[in-house]
Amino acid sequence: MSTRRFAARLVLLSLTLLSFLPPARADEGMWLPMLLKQLNEADMQKKGLQLTVEQIYSVNQGSLKDAVVQFGGGCTGEIISDQGLLLTNHHCGYSQIQSHSSVEKDYLTKGYWAMSRDQELPNPGLTATFIVRMEDVTSQVLAGVPATGLGEAERERLVQQNGQRVAQAAVQGTHYQAFVRPFFNGNEYYMFVTEVFQDVRLVGAPPSAIGKFGGDTDNWMWPRHTGDFSLFRIYAGPDNKPATYSPDNKPFKPRHHLAISLNGVKPGDFTLVFGFPGRTNEYLTSWGVDELYSLSNPAKIKVRDAKLHILDQDMKASDKVRIQYAAKYASLANYWKKWIGENRGLKKLDAVARKREQEARFTQWANTSDAARKATYGALLPEFEKNYNSLRDLTVARDYVTEAAMGVELLLYANSLSALGDMAAAKTPAADITAAVEKLKKGAVGFFRNYNKPTDQKVAAALLALYADGTPTALLPDYVKALRKQYPGPTGWANYASTLYAKSRLTTQADAYAVLDEVAQGNARALLNDPAYQLVNAIVTNYRANILPPYTIATDNVAVLSRTYLAGLRQMQTDRKFYPDANSTLRVAYGQVAGYEPADGVRYAYYTTLDGLMAKADSANPDFEVPARLTDLYRKKDYGPYAVNGTVPVAFIATNHTTGGNSGSPVINGRGELIGVNFDRNWEGTMSDIMFDPDRVRNITLDVRYMLFVVDKYAGAKHLVNEMTLVSGPVAAPSEMKAKKKTKRLKKTK
Incomplete structure (x- = not known):
């Protein structure tokens, strides 16, 4: 065996052993970004965050929250270029891909890639919603609402009336929208000011054999090998503001877009999930x-x-x-x-x-x-x-x-x-x-x-x-x-x-x-x-x-x-930090990369690879069909700059608390760079909407390097990769992350 091959296997063995260290305990909580400073900053930095919370959520300057959108009504997406390129899950964009498909143009089966801007497909009714700011409006919403003696229907009517008045006043004379949501079962109320873009076009989607690989068999399961991503682009009017579809609209220029890290992950690495979790009921009786x-x-x-x-x-x-x-x-x-x-x-x-x-x-x-x-x-x-x-x-x-x-x-x-x-x-x-x-x-x-x-x-x-x-x-x-x-x-x-x-x-x-x-x-x-x-x-x-x-x-x-x-x-548990149940509003969850033990004698590593995907390949089972081109790239080991130890990373797991609505959420490292796209939870952890088990709950993330490999090497859509900001080599210090001019861009590969 050559020294080079031996070294590569030694590294892989080391990573495998690391993945079997005693599992980290999952990090419960879906936190309001505006409250991170007082509730979570110290704990996040202890776990590996190298940013300040101002770099995560800020009203006054571009921050991570300005690269995160609610995609449609039930998913999350993230902006990955300064030209409005949006990354989300394949299953989040599935209905749009389906709407453009027919027996003659079967984009579900074959995939779709726009090789020029004029090939990007409009999607009537699809929106991308940014959060401009959020505000505690509890006192305004509960003004004139008796604490007791009022029927719930009447109380809700007064609360809705007050909330609408507060929201309308907040955006009067602007193009923004606003809404108010209850938190802690109506003990608190927060207002969200939003910017809603209505021209969102399909840019790229892998074939279902990649985007849905594993199908219902693997759904909610780990280990996972699903390339669950699709690409869209937000378009805006000439003033960079929301506009209905027009061929004259231009790609949106965001306040912030996420740089993409090629440095990968290892056990214990900090992970932050930013998104719009749908519904949880952690405080049920x-x-x-x-x-x-x-x-x-x-x-x-x-x-x-x-x-x-x-x-x-x-x-x-x-x-x-x-x-x-x-x-x-x-x-x-x-x-x-x-x-x-x-x-x-x-x-x-x-x-x-x-x-x-x-x-x-x-x-x-x-x-x-x-x-x-x-x-x-x-x-x-x-x-x-x-x-x-x-x-x-x-x-x-x-x-x-x-x-x-x-x-x-x-x-x-x-x-x-x-x-x-x-x-x-x-x-x-x-x-x-x-x-x-x-x-x-x-x-x-x-x-x-x-x-x-x-x-x-x-x-x-x-x-x-x-x-x-x-x-x-x-x-x-x-x-x-x-x-x-x-x-x-x-x-x-x-x-x-x-x-x-x-x-x-x-x-x-x-x-x-x-x-x-x-x-x-x-x-x-x-x-x-x-x-x-x-x-x-x-x-x-x-x-x-x-x-x-x-x-x-x-x-x-x-x-x-x-x-x-x-x-x-x-009142009873004054030493406990309470987080509100999810209600489709912007939240932060954070944790660390870790494997877990689902049952006695069973240990799961923290990552999967293209090798594991090919081992699952089964042409007789529609859930595990592999496209011929992917098989060809695998046989040739034609992986470009996205390989690690002779294979391509596909997915990894971490201890973040997620739920429905977090699909498509960016998974971000301690330096504020995109390392993956959240797309699922492990089956053993699905009860986390009701009760959290810190030893077994894991969120499943598409490794961003697999996404890049599919876009670049499989689809031949290198022009999309070229507009992204890719970071590799020695990591930048936190202070350098604020300046785009110091972000290192990966050199073009042949």
Whole structure:
């Protein structure tokens, strides 16, 4: 063996041994950037941050937050060039890639790369939102709102009214937007001033065999080898401000863009995740956790399992159906598997019992000799129990309506026509009905483009059976009870679905248009007598009359109790740093690169490589197909400057606390450089939305070097790499990171 090969193997062995050191404990918390100075700066710097918090979040100068956007409504993206180039996950851009795809131009399968600016594809409705600043507006929002004695609905009305007034005043006379969100269950309120860009174009996406490699098999799992990224570009008007799409718009010039580090990671390295996490419920009571674990999650898992099975079969049988349902399938499957992992994690942690232990301590604290404390907190927990007990059947009924009944696309579409049906029944003026019909016609185009009647009929047969059997009988509409009697036996709902789809005129675009035209001409019965409309109307009417009112009363009561309970917990645990639950607002999570031990005798390294990807390759399994060009690059070891020890790093894990909405978030090192793109959590850590396990929670990150390798060597889109700022070699000191002129740019490679 040559000395060079021996040295390379020695380095690789050293990294492997490092990855098996006792795992670091994960870092819980999704922190507000404006509060980092007082809550987190010292701890972050102890873990390896070399920046000041002013370099992370600043209102007065460009900072890391100015390179982070909310991508669409549910993901995060980051700016990686001074020309508005935006990096996010492949699964975040999936619906846009799908919208540009057809059987003839199958960008999902083949990928897409714009080789010039005029090839970058517009995406109507897609936005990129920057946070300009955030502000504590608790006192303004709660002004005139009594602390007690006010119903939750009335309190919420006053809070919303005050919040809107504060937000409008903050952006009056500017092109900015603003909104106010509650924190700590409504104990605090913060305002976010935003800049929303509306012209966001698709620049590049790898084929699904790279961007979705591992598919549903590997989803939420580690080790992972998914090239989960896509590239977009933000365009602006001539003044660099937001503008609707125009061919005359220019690439946006950001206040800050992220330099990209080629130096890689090792165990213990500091990592910062900056993004827009969606929803967490860390402060649920034992009854709330039990409801989720024993009722809600099992019902939703059961329904989605049935639907996914049907979609999978039909998508494999037809390329047209595959493209139509690709984004919908991915969305359904994502949380289906997450809920399964979440329940496994909650069981392993014995979460309900641990919550009860905390509640016992709270009860003891609340019932001390302090009379005021006892009056405020002493009776909270019995009230929680009473309200959650009243919610059990209602929660199940709600979930079967939303997941099963509304999981049938025909019913979902029919329900979208309910306002028109109400207008027609109320004999609304013809001009208003005509205007509504024209608007509904426009909306129908996108629906039917991605709709397949035979597939949906199969879904209806399965999901209506689950809906009727799973909903408590007392909460089923009489219409559905009658159908169950009319179509008995194990094939009853399949027989009904066959009749329904044969008789309904809402299953094709042409027929639906005809129905809408008849309504516009005064024939309301064309819609009101349609069997799909009648079924969904019965379900929704029953839901609004018999499920939603008592559900709202109980959940409003729980909201009031939760606000008081969390205030009490913060008083009881004065030495604890509390972070607010995620609510799709900008947050910072931080941690360190680390492997973990998911089970007895099992240890996972902190990284994966292209070698591991090729070892998984299986042409007989669609989840593990590998493009021929990637195989060719692997055989030739044609890796450019992105290789380490003879292979290309693909992904790594760290201890950051993340959730849905963090998809696409930049993962940044201690010097403020991009080292990866967050795209998932490990399955053993999915319960972190409810309860955190510091030994097992890991966020999964695409190594930025794999992204660069795919763009450069696989796609041949070197022009995109050339506009990025790449940092390699000796690392810069923190003070140097502020000056772009001192950032080292990687020399062009052949």
